[in-house]
Amino acid sequence: MRIVAPSWHTPTDEDGWRLRDPTGGAQTYTTGHPRYLVHLSRRCPDCLIHLRAMEDTFLRRFADREEVIDCGWYTTTALGQLVHLADARGGR
Numbered sequence: 152m153r154i155v156a157p158s159w160h161t162p163t164d165e166d167g168w169r170l171r172d173p174t175g176g177a178q179t180y181t182t183g184h185p186r187y188l189v190h191l192s193r194r195c196p197d198c199l200i201h202l203r204a205m206e207d208t209f210l211r212r213f214a215d216r217e218e219v220i221d222c223g224w225y226t227t228t229a230l231g232q233l234v235h236l237a238d239a240r241g242g243r
């Protein structure tokens with residue numbers, strides 16, 4: 152995904168980002184909270200640590216699977232906003 156523009160993240164009532172996923176089909180554009188994202192295009196120590204931790208965890212569990220895997224942590228709202236289930240409040 153790439154960041155397209157700043158955008159209000161309704162599920163958390165905080166500033167977020169409008170995101171574009173060229174392979175997303177009906178969900179090409181979503182809005183997510185910055186804490187759901189990692190920096191890939193610039194050297195960011197915090198994000199590199201987080202990314203390596205995710206690789207250690209997920210490559211070990213899923214490396215031999217070909218299909219798209221949904222771990223059930225995130226959903227999208229009726230407004231097309233990406234939300235972590237722990238952040239979801241009152242179905243917004």
Ligand SMILES: [Zn+2]
Pocket residue numbers: 189190195196197198199
């Ligand atoms: Zn970062």
